[in-house]
Amino acid sequence: MPLPITTIGFDADDTLWQNEQFFRSSEKHFSSLLAPHTDIADLTERLLEVEKRNLDSYGFGIKGFTLSLIETAVEVTNGKVPATVIAEILDAGREMLRHPVETLPHVTETLEQLTDHYKLVLVTKGDLFDQERKLAQSGLGEFFDAIEIVSTKDRNTYDRIFSRHGDGADRALMIGNSLKSDVVPAIEAGAWGIFVPHELTWVLEHVEAPVENPRFRQIEHLGQLAPLLAEIGSI
Template identity: 80%
Template sequence: MSSSITTIGFDADDTLWQNEQFFRISEKHFADLLASHADTTDLSNRLLAVEKRNLDLYGFGIKGFTLSLVETAIEVTEGQVPSSVIAEILAVGREMLRHPVETLPHVQETLEELTTHYRLVLITKGDLFDQERKLAQSGLGDFFHAVEIVSNKDNATYERIFKRHGDGPTRSMMIGNSLKSDVVPAIEAGSWGVFVPHELTWALEHVEAPLAAPRFRQIEHLGELLPLLAEIS
């Protein structure tokens, strides 16, 4: 194991367990509900604009997404959306909050191996109650030495967390499926950043990969993390 890296941060949604696919399913249901008012592409673009506008108010997560669905429905129908459609949208949000957690391949065995050699920190953004629910249902909580549920992920976030729970950013690594939230700001803070692509990533999380950064790495799945750590040690 690496002697320089002592602390490893993990993103949660779409890194440890499935998440985005449930948003896509819900958005498809939303498009079906409003099919008589807007085509799917236009509705998706308008929803994305509303979500982006609301991020500073609602933050990340299912509750903010549901509120943005309601707001978009009001906009595209010019205030004429039936109450039955609003009720259906709220039901979609509740169903998302009840959905069972589906961990991704290689997660369990990788965390089990790492937890005896490194300080593992779960660093996730989103709704506090929902993230706590997913962590509890995942059965992964005991592998982590600390859990940080934050409103945003920037370089100051990683600097603070890796100082609090480890030996600082330079001896830390952050792993996640979002270049924008997990990888780039962690590298800017001085840590390693490991990108694990997921087939579905929210449009607002897309940025260019920092290919020239010496501490940037990309793996296809978490099963490749242990060999990577051995390689850079």
């Protein structure tokens, strides 16, 4: 019989608050800025190629995204993109960094339910300053026993975090909107992986759901997490 769960890890972006919608909006604005200067039809695909190429250098987050927008603009215009367009791209990036945090439904009440019964750990990747800003603006920091802002989420990441802040991965649960970053590697580390889909998830975070794994579950929203914990506890 599995040992009871003592630690719960929460993803942040698009699990606790909105994030991807601001990137999509900026991509549309980017396309409109570039339209007078290039006739390339696959601009979104070209941008994605640049983002993939830059992940090892810039990591995840708005700053790296903004640099990738600029690099794409230079490439698709053969270096002829006007400085005014570069300036507008930079302004768009700064606007993303200033955007108010929009907490998703059921988040606050779920954390209130769980905070006295489990050790809660926020596990998020991205730019340190921006993630700290969003956490502060969200008002959710008081619910968490630990905050981990990491450069990547893999099996070793979860093994280290759940050993440091809990009783090991086998007594932990990780919940998030990304199968690739939040669910699959947590299960590989020995934890439960709970998938809570968001209507917008970055294409680079898409992988197949491990539906055959006994430690995988999917819920529609965070309001279903507490009942799921009760179910898991009875297995």
